[in-house]
Structure formats: structure tokens, C-alpha cells
Amino acid sequence: MSTDSVEEDSNSNNSRPPLWKFVTVEGKISGGGNVRFTCNYCNKSFTGSYFRVKSHLLKIGGTGVAKCLKVSSNDLVMMQREQGEFETRAAKVLPKQVPLLTSNSRTNSFSSSASTGPSMGTRLMIISH
Numbered sequence: 001m002s003t004d005s006v007e008e009d010s011n012s013n014n015s016r017p018p019l020w021k022f023v024t025v026e027g028k029i030s031g032g033g034n035v036r037f038t039c040n041y042c043n044k045s046f047t048g049s050y051f052r053v054k055s056h057l058l059k060i061g062g063t064g065v066a067k068c069l070k071v072s073s074n075d076l077v078m079m080q081r082e083q084g085e086f087e088t089r090a091a092k093v094l095p096k097q098v099p100l101l102t103s104n105s106r107t108n109s110f111s112s113s114a115s116t117g118p119s120m121g122t123r124l125m126i127i128s129h
């Protein structure tokens, strides 16, 4: 009866945004990817997605999220670097999301071309109806 271990452990750690570890997730909120989380630095609670975590910790203004007052400039530099590396990695892994209207045909866009493609200009097939 000890199922209190980390349940997200099975997830590939690679794809997890790095700043989650600086907050404590209290629980999920039904609908959307929102959660309730508490900042590990200032102990304020927020509700929202990773965007809010990022805005708070990285002190991004103009987002409607209060900036963290406890994150030092050293911490900030470290977090910005981690987030930057994560975004770079994510940009490599994920192809650019093309807004398709046909939500039905969700084929494997993950198929190939992951081996040698410095700039995969997959810009084909504009389905004109």
C-alpha cells in the first residue's frame, strides 16, 4: 500500500519542462492542463499551466502572473538557462505544429527523417479543396 511514490516517474524525464521542479504541484484541476502549484521560493500558490510557472519564476512581465520576489539573480540565470536548453531541445524534437483543420487524420508525424535533417523543410501538400 505504498503507492505514494512519484507517479510521473515513468514519463521520460527528457520532455519535462525544467521549472516544474522549483514548484510543488498540489493537484490537477479538471479540464485543460492546469494545476495548482506552490512556488518553492516564495510559497505563493498559483493555478495554471507551465506558462504561469515560467512567468512567475523567470519574472516575465506582462503576463498577469506575479513575479517571484524570492528568486535571486543567480537562481534566475540558472533557471533561464535550463529553460532555454529545454526549449532548444523541444524545438528539435517537435516539428513545427501546423494548424490543420482536419483533426481526424492524425498520422504519425513522428515517422522518419529524424536521422539526418538539418532543416527539414516539410512544407508539402497544401490541400486546396
Ligand SMILES: [Zn+2]
Pocket: 039, 040, 041, 042, 043, 044, 056, 067, 068, 069, 070, 071
Ligand atoms: Zn515565487
